Amino acid sequence: MENKLILDGTRVAAEIKEQLKERVSSLTTQGTIPCLATVLVGEDPSSATYVKMKGNACEKLGILSKRIHLSAEITTEDLLNTIHELNQDENVHGILLQHPVPSHIDERAAFEAIDIEKDVDGVTSWGFGQTSFGFGSYPSCTPAAIMAIMDFYDISIEGKHAVVVGRSPILGKPVSMLLLNRNATVTTCHSYTQNLNEIVKQADIVVAAVGKPKFIQGDWIKQGAVVMDAGYNPGNIGDADYEECEKNAGAITPVPGGVGPVTIAMLLKHTVDAAEKKLENK
Structure with missing residues (x-):
């Protein structure tokens, strides 16, 4: 295709952060410094890297980053107690529990323990319910990012057929709801879907959210379709075969x-939103 659009997330993120600077500065002058608490359990190297990246991104904008690193041997009860303490901390505006946690911990219980007002990563079932109903303050950050990129580039959603490949509670399901709330017709596919390639071929918008490298093939993509690849696999590889999908994608x-x-920019935005809301309600 001639006028192919490469959706540059770095550019979108830079614009979001630029808009946040002024808001953070305004909050700071009013005596409120937005604060994101990140909770890391165990020694998973990629999780540690993600937490560090998020912390650094906070600090660059003047957002406080409160980093809590817990032992891999911690019990679910101890993790819940840590989250309850953060819920009670007046100076913490957002809480992020880095996924995954060690297998002996009840991750869902830990997510559910996060106060809805501080659920800036959109991981609670309450937050998901609000997002589905169209009034959630903090949708899961990757789905929110997908919508933000489409809005930045004026990609039309209303009336389009969106096919979401993946149904995880913090990606596939919430992005399906966000698209549905914007008047797309949404088909959510998963590992049991039959004739997946035929369904994807019908899509005006494809969201690749399956967690498998180069899973979405180039010949599955309809001419001119929009491909939103939310995958991030070892070696910086997405869930779509970029070289092949790009040939047909618009x-x-x-x-x-x-x-x-x-x-990451949406996580920062939600933290600032939460700090502003807290200040308004004082």
């Missing part, structure tokens, strides 16, 4: 530099 996100940077 617009596509690269990996890296697509959805990833905007996901």
Whole structure:
């Protein structure tokens, strides 16, 4: 295709952060410094890297980053107690529990323990319910990033057929709801879907959220379709075969530099939103 659009997430993230600077500055002059608490359990190297990246991104904008690193041997009860303490802390505006936690911990219980007002990563079932109903303050950050990129590039959603490949509670399901609330017709596919390639071929918008490298094939993509690749696999590889999908796509996100940077920017935005809301309610 001639006028292919490469959806540059780095550019979108930079614009979001630029808008946040002024808001953070305004909050700070009023005596409120937005604060994100990140909770890391265990020694998973990629999780540690993600937490560090998020912390650094906070600090660059003047957002406080409160980092809590817990032992891999911690019990669910101890983790819940840590989250309850953060819920009670007046100076903490957002709480992020880095996924995954060690297998002996009840991760869902830990997510559910996060106060809805501080659920800036959109991981609670209450937050998901609000997002589905169209009034959630903090949708999961990757789905929110996908919508932000489409809005930045004026990609039409209303009336389009969106096919979401993946149904995880913090990606596939919430992005399906966000698209549905914007008047797309949404088909959510997963590992049991039959004739997946035929369904994807009908899509005006494809969201690749399956967690498998190069899973979405180039010949599955309809001419001119929009491909939003939310995958991030070892070696900086997305869930869509970029080189092949790009041939048919009208617009596509690269990996890296697509959805990833905007996901972090949305986390920062939600933290600032939460700090502003807290100040208003004082």
